[in-house]
Amino acid sequence: MKIAVAGCTGRMGLTVVKAVLARDDMTLVAGSRPTGFDNEAAKAQLVLADCHGLSVTSDPKELMAEADALIDFTYPEVTLSHAEAVAEKGAIHIIGTTGFTGGQQKRLETLSEKATIVQAGNFSLGVNLLAQLVEQAAKMLDENYDIEINEVHHRHKKDAPSGTALLLGRAAARGRGVKLEEKKAVDRSGERKLGDIGFSVQRAGGVVGIHDVTLAGENEMITLSHQGFNRKIFADGSLTAALWAKDKKPGLYSMRDVLALS
Ligand code: NAD
Numbered sequence: 487m488k489i490a491v492a493g494c495t496g497r498m499g500l501t502v503v504k505a506v507l508a509r510d511d512m513t514l515v516a517g518s519r520p521t522g523f524d525n526e527a528a529k530a531q532l533v534l535a536d537c538h539g540l541s542v543t544s545d546p547k548e549l550m551a552e553a554d555a556l557i558d559f560t561y562p563e564v565t566l567s568h569a570e571a572v573a574e575k576g577a578i579h580i581i582g583t584t585g586f587t588g589g590q591q592k593r594l595e596t597l598s599e600k601a602t603i604v605q606a607g608n609f610s611l612g613v614n615l616l617a618q619l620v621e622q623a624a625k626m627l628d629e630n631y632d633i634e635i636n637e638v639h640h641r642h643k644k645d646a647p648s649g650t651a652l653l654l655g656r657a658a659a660r661g662r663g664v665k666l667e668e669k670k671a672v673d674r675s676g677e678r679k680l681g682d683i684g685f686s687v688q689r690a691g692g693v694v695g696i697h698d699v700t701l702a703g704e705n706e707m708i709t710l711s712h713q714g715f716n717r718k719i720f721a722d723g724s725l726t727a728a729l730w731a732k733d734k735k736p737g738l739y740s741m742r743d744v745l746a747l748s
Contacts, residue, residue: 487728490516490553492568494542495531497642498559498582498717505721506557507537512725515552516541518568546571554578555728559720561644562586566593573600578731580724581605584649598738602731606741607649609723613697614741616712617657620699623708624661629681631701633658638688638696647672647685654699655683 489506493499494517506514514537519528521544532540543549546568550556555578558565565583572579579601586594594603608614624633635658637651647655652666659666664681671682678684695714700707714720723741730744741747 487512487732488515488552488554489513489725489728490518490549490556492518492549492556492558493520493560493564494540495519495528496560498720500531501717502557502559502721502724503532503537503540505718505725509725511729514540516543516549518543518546518549520544520564547574550575550577555580555731557582557721557724557728559583559724562590566590569594569597569601569603572603573597576600576736577602578728579603580727580731582609582720582724585645595738598736600736602734602736602739604727604731604739604741604744606723606727607653608695608720609727609741610712610714610719611723611745612712612714612719613650613653614723614745614747616697616699616710617654617742618747619710620654621657621661623699623701623710624658626661627701627703627708629662631703632678632682632684633662634684634686634700634702636686636688636698636700638690638693640692640694641689643689646687646689648687648695648697650695650697651685651687654697655685658683658699 489512491499491502494503506512517540550571556572557580559582562585584607635651635654637648655666669683671684698709698711700709727744
């Protein structure tokens with residue numbers, strides 16, 4: 487399978503580049519970077535990853551010229567510009583980028599009529615298993631158990647709450663048979679409403695990602711927790727998704743589909 491990597495010198499982009507180079511069932515064919523980006527710095531990072539022969543471009547069409555699949559952990563507007571080129575080719579788009587607005591998400595849905603898109607707020611096996619456990623716990627414990635989701639990420643993260651926290655919130659809402667949009671509590675001033683699904687956020691140092699989901703009753707509390715030690719968990723999950731998508735029809739899929747979780 488021929489892989490292109492969007493934002494190939496970013497934190498996740500470079501991790502994906504290294505993960506592809508370490509496999510023999512995939513070939514790295516191209517990477518993208520922003521226009522005006524310091525070319526020498528980009529080259530230096532790619533030399534470190536031992537792929538200085540890689541074709542690096544700012545043009546999404548050129549990026550997709552040879553590729554079967556694009557792995558994309560960038561920014562929402564960048565992912566959308568790349569998504570147009572992927573759809574035009576009818577190729578595979580693995581989207582790890584988070585923080586899309588409602589309008590941007592709708593555009594991705596439209597483009598998924600032509601492209602096979604797998605989109606996930608978190609590509610790690612552990613977090614997707616955690617989401618299953620959260621759904622089950624939320625189903626078994628009624629509204630008298632308050633659900634709170636706390637997340638910690640590195641100081642450079644742009645969106646909040648994280649895509650993973652929202653993914654866990656949606657799992658809790660599914661368990662409760664409610665819509666997250668109607669129960670999501672982000673502004674924490676005032677008294678807690680019964681049935682709210684609350685979010686709290688910390689941004690600190692170099693933390694790759696910590697997510698805790700607490701279900702607290704009057705006299706007892708359960709906490710389900712996940713910690714990522716290394717970004718490789720997301721890169722490996724995104725490559726598993728790309729292989730899975732190979733024989734799938736165009737559409738918008740999630741890691742739940744890839745991992746065959748109910
Ligand atoms: P980052 O800022 O290190 O990387 C983004 C890269 O995109 C940068 O290298 C930047 O130069 C590049 N870029 C900007 N404009 C571009 C353009 N026009 N063309 C090509 N490249 C361009 O960020 P990061 O920490 O790697 O995170 C990226 C995204 O991935 C965020 O939304 C983050 O929340 C998300 N993320 C998702 C998961 C997951 O499992 N779904 C895991 C980790 C991070």
